[in-house]
Every structure is written in structure tokens, then in C-alpha cells.
Amino acid sequence: MSAQREMKEKNLWHTPVTIIITVIGVIAIVALVTVAVLQNKPLHQKYKYGIVLDAGSSHTALYIYEWPAEKDNNTGRVEQTHSCKVKGPGISSYASDPVKAGESLSECMQEAQLKVPKDRHQETPLYLGATAGMRLLNIENSSASDRVFQAVGEALQKSPFSFQGARILSGQEEGAFGWVTVNYLDDRLSQGLETTGALDLGGASTQISFISDSFDGSESPANSVTFRLYGNDYNLYTHSFLCYGKDQVLRLVLAHLTQSGLGNVADPCFHSGYMETKNYSVLYDSPCVSDRKPSGAPATFTHSGRGDFLQCQEMVKKVFNFTNCKYSQCSFNGVFQPLVQGPFGAFSAYYFVMNFLNLTDTSIPLEVVKEKLTRYCATPWNEIQQQHPKVKVKYLAEYCFSGTYILTLLTEGYNFTSESYSDIKFIKKIKGSDAGWTLGYMLNLTNMIPAEAPDTPLLPHAGYVSFVTVIALLLFVLFIVSLRPLWPSCSKQPQIV
Numbered sequence: 001m002s003a004q005r006e007m008k009e010k011n012l013w014h015t016p017v018t019i020i021i022t023v024i025g026v027i028a029i030v031a032l033v034t035v036a037v038l039q040n041k042p043l044h045q046k047y048k049y050g051i052v053l054d055a056g057s058s059h060t061a062l063y064i065y066e067w068p069a070e071k072d073n074n075t076g077r078v079e080q081t082h083s084c085k086v087k088g089p090g091i092s093s094y095a096s097d098p099v100k101a102g103e104s105l106s107e108c109m110q111e112a113q114l115k116v117p118k119d120r121h122q123e124t125p126l127y128l129g130a131t132a133g134m135r136l137l138n139i140e141n142s143s144a145s146d147r148v149f150q151a152v153g154e155a156l157q158k159s160p161f162s163f164q165g166a167r168i169l170s171g172q173e174e175g176a177f178g179w180v181t182v183n184y185l186d187d188r189l190s191q192g193l194e195t196t197g198a199l200d201l202g203g204a205s206t207q208i209s210f211i212s213d214s215f216d217g218s219e220s221p222a223n224s225v226t227f228r229l230y231g232n233d234y235n236l237y238t239h240s241f242l243c244y245g246k247d248q249v250l251r252l253v254l255a256h257l258t259q260s261g262l263g264n265v266a267d268p269c270f271h272s273g274y275m276e277t278k279n280y281s282v283l284y285d286s287p288c289v290s291d292r293k294p295s296g297a298p299a300t301f302t303h304s305g306r307g308d309f310l311q312c313q314e315m316v317k318k319v320f321n322f323t324n325c326k327y328s329q330c331s332f333n334g335v336f337q338p339l340v341q342g343p344f345g346a347f348s349a350y351y352f353v354m355n356f357l358n359l360t361d362t363s364i365p366l367e368v369v370k371e372k373l374t375r376y377c378a379t380p381w382n383e384i385q386q387q388h389p390k391v392k393v394k395y396l397a398e399y400c401f402s403g404t405y406i407l408t409l410l411t412e413g414y415n416f417t418s419e420s421y422s423d424i425k426f427i428k429k430i431k432g433s434d435a436g437w438t439l440g441y442m443l444n445l446t447n448m449i450p451a452e453a454p455d456t457p458l459l460p461h462a463g464y465v466s467f468v469t470v471i472a473l474l475l476f477v478l479f480i481v482s483l484r485p486l487w488p489s490c491s492k493q494p495q496i497v
């Protein structure tokens with residue numbers, strides 16, 4: 001018994017020095033790993049928000065975007081979490097009663113207050129961007145347009161969000177930001193992949209934007225927008241045609257049809273059996289057509305349909321001017337355009353119309369698409385109404401015209417061929433976010449797309465923690481081994497003193 005006690009007393013593992021060293025070692029490892037984990041752990045998942053109001057010619061829409069707070073500068077992480085369609089027309093329609101323009105936004109703004117967490121309201125930027133409707137109002141009556149902005153600004157100032165101002169986007173900005181949105185959502189910018197062109201059809205203007213190998217901006221600098229995004233340089237071709245949104249083109253076509261100032265107009269772009277009494281003054285109340293108003297026309301005219309796709313196409317072609325191109329090549333109206341190149345995403349009214357007509361499948365040959373549209377246009381109005389009792393009559397009446405305009409714009413205007421037509425994809429959303437200029441606009445104003453590729457960490461977080469733990473353990477073992485001279489000789493037989 002006493003021999004065993006002696007042996008225990010000689011065991012250096014049980015000396016105070018070794019115990020203290022072991023405890024300090026363990027504490028050091030725990031501290032090291034804890035600090036490493038806490039220092040590099042992603043913050044508790046907090047989100048930031050941004051709100052953009054798209055004040056279009058036909059209506060205003062509000063979009064809320066969300067992204068993880070610690071990923072401001074990272075790739076493809078901003079998502080649309082909510083959208084709200086403002087009731088009533090676009091803000092440009094409130095020129096004679098601007099205060100109502102501000103009031104019209106209140107329902108969607110209240111919805112936004114519920115959707116964005118309260119503690120984030122103050123820091124959430126709120127932007128309003130107006131497009132072609134306000135561009136036209138500004139041309140027509142700039143003080144009326146100023147008054148609308150004044151009223152809208154006052155209404156938005158009262159919201160709890162951080163209002164950053166309301167302004168008209170240029171056509172070039174609208175085109176370029178639409179292109180940024182599409183390519184950002186597809187992760188094409190962050191990964192430096194081949195980009196997708198953007199085709200946007202609004203109510204009052206239309207935009208085409210794409211990268212072309214044959215375009216360096218020198219032939220037509222006005223159509224060039226350059227970016228450096230994630231370390232890649234882009235020279236984007238973009239053009240916005242004011243008055244070539246589908247509502248204004250309908251006016252242009254009707255202006256052609258009513259030039260003689262008659263009381264009756266038989267329109268091939270509307271279904272046979274369709275008949276509406278329309279006002280000359282309302283039709284010509286737009287800078288796109290106001291100079292063509294026939295003198296001595298009656299107050300109203302009867303707009304009736306005769307459903308003929310080919311004749312409708314002939315009418316629509318008349319709104320394009322294919323002469324006087326001073327460049328090597330043009331789309332229409334003397335506007336330079338290189339040959340279309342690469343895949344394209346076509347959104348807004350392109351999607352609404354082609355989706356309704358069941359024509360979003362672009363692998364269907366263009367000739368077959370035209371045959372289908374010919375049959376649709378030839379269907380009498382009463383049958384169309386019976387087949388679609390729930391569709392808004394205004395939209396329903398115009399799908400034959402809108403489909404014809406879209407095909408004519410793409411093939412005759414932008415020179416898509418039977419082959420390149422299949423490069424177009426009609427889209428509404430990408431990964432849950434609406435395609436349109438708003439996201440690109442917000443990413444730009446919040447500096448969320450870096451010019452250079454962000455540095456990526458060498459290891460993912462889990463790998464980093466494992467690495468630190470293994471190295472710490474290894475150091476500890478080495479330390480213990482280095483204390484070997486102090487070790488008791490465990491293999492030796494206990495010495496009996």
C-alpha cells in the first residue's frame with residue numbers, strides 16, 4: 001500500500017505545475033476557437049430594405065427589395081419581397097390635380113410600412129423614378145410636370161422611409177437599368193458570363209439594350225452606356241423610342257386612320273363586331289400625335305373592328321420610318337442599331353400580351369406565330385368576350401393590335417429574323433423579382449454592384465472554424481510533447497522506494 005502511494009506521489013501528471021499548464025492550455029484553445037468563431041461568424045441574419053416606385057405612363061407600381069445586411073457588396077443577393085400596384089392611372093394623368101397624384105400612392109405606401117420591419121423604416125431608402133408618361137408631360141407642359149413632382153415629393157416625405165427624391169429617368173437610363181436588372185438576377189454580371197439583351201415595352205416608350213461585338217460606341221455615342229461591374233467592362237448599346245410604347249403606338253395608328261376626320265373608322269387591328277365611340281380630342285391629347293389632329297373633325301368617331309392581321313400589320317408598319325439612315329445600319333426613324341446579338345429577355349407588355357395570346361414559346365416558327373395571330377384577330381369580338389369573361393375589356397380589345405405591334409416591332413423594327421426570333425424569351429420575373437428597370441436603378445443608387453470583383457474569403461466559414469480548431473489542437477499537442485522531460489516514465493515499472 002505504501003509503495004503504491006509513493007508511486008502516485010511520483011507521478012508528474014499530478015504535480016501542480018502540470019495541472020496548471022493543462023488548464024491554461026485548455027482555456028487558451030477554448031478562447032482561441034471562441035474568438036475565431038465569434039469574429040468571423042455571419043451576423044445574426046438581419047436584412048436591409050430598399051423601395052422603388054416605378055411611376056409609369058399607365059400606372060405606378062411599388063417594389064420592395066431585401067438583402068442580408070452584411071452582404072451589401074456581394075453578388076446576386078438582392079431580392080424583391082413585395083410589389084404593390086397603385087390604383088388608378090400613372091402620375092402624369094394627374095396634371096390638372098397634382099395633389100391626387102400624391103394621394104394615389106398612400107395605399108401602397110401603407111402596405112410598404114407593414115412589409116418593412118418598423119426598426120428598419122428610417123434607414124430604408126425610398127426612390128421614385130418616372131418614365132415616358134412624365135417625359136411626355138414634361139415636353140408638353142414642364143410646369144405641370146414640376147407640380148406633379150412637387151405633390152408626389154411632399155406625399156413621400158411624410159412616409160417614415162428615407163425618401164431620396166423623385167425624378168424622370170432618361171430613356172437611356174431606363175434601357176440600361178432594365179438590362180442591369182435582368183443580368184444581375186441571372187448572376188451573369190457577378191460571374192462574367194455572356195449577357196442577355198433586354199427588350200422592354202411600356203405604355204409610352206420602348207427600350208432595346210444589348211451587348212454587340214460590333215458596337216464600340218464610336219458610330220453613335222448617344223446609344224452607348226459603359227459600365228465596369230465586378231471587374232468586367234461593358235459597352236452597352238441601348239435606345240429608348242419615345243411614343244413607341246403600345247398605348248402611344250395605338251394612338252399613332254388611329255391617327256393614321258382618322259386623318260380624313262371622318263365619323264367612322266374601320267380598324268383592322270380590332271375584332272369584327274367591336275364598336276366604341278371615341279373622342280377626337282382624347283385621341284389627339286398627346287405630344288406623340290397632337291400635331292396631326294385633322295382640322296374640322298367631329299367631336300367623336302365610331303371606332304369599329306374588322307379583324308385582319310395582315311392589314312393591321314400594314315397599318316402598324318406605317319408608324320415606322322425606314323428611310324434616312326445616316327449610319328451603317330438603323331432600326332427605324334434614323335436610329336443607329338447594330339445587328340441584334342445573343343439571347344434576349346422581353347418583359348413588361350411584351351410578356352403581358354404574348355402570354356395572353358399563348359405565344360411565349362419562341363421555338364414555334366415565326367410563320368406559325370403569325371398564322372395563330374391571324375386566326376386570333378379574325379375571331380369575332382363577341383366570341384372573344386365569351387371566351388375571356390374575366391379579362392378587363394380594355395386589355396381584351398387590344399390584344400390583336402398589341403400582338404401585331406410586337407411582332408412588327410421585333411421583325412421590321414429591330415430586324416429579328418425567323419432564326420434570331422428564337423433567341424427571345426418572354427419573361428415576367430426572374431427568381432421571383434420582376435424584370436424591369438427598378439432593381440437596376442436601386443442597385444446603382446445604393447452602390448450595391450462593385451466595379452471590381454469582391455475578394456472572396458479563402459475558406460468558407462465552417463472550413464475556417466475547423467481549420468482554426470485543428471491547428472489549435474495540434475499546437476496544444478506539440479506543447480504537451482515539448483514538456484516531455486517533465487513527463488513521468490509511464491512505461492517504466494513503478495519504482496518502489
Ligand SMILES: Nc1nc2c(ncn2[C@@H]2O[C@H](COP(=O)(O)OP(=O)(O)OP(=O)(O)O)[C@@H](O)[C@H]2O)c(=O)[nH]1
Pocket residue numbers: 055056057058059090131132133201202203204205206245246247348349352353356395
Ligand atoms: N394585358 C395587360 N396589360 C397590362 C398589364 N399591366 C399593364 N399593362 C399594359 O402594358 C403596358 C405596359 O405597362 P407598363 O410596363 O406598366 O408600362 P408603363 O411603365 O406604364 O409605361 P412606360 O412609362 O412607357 O414605361 C401598358 O399599356 C399597360 O396598360 C396587365 O396586367 N395585363
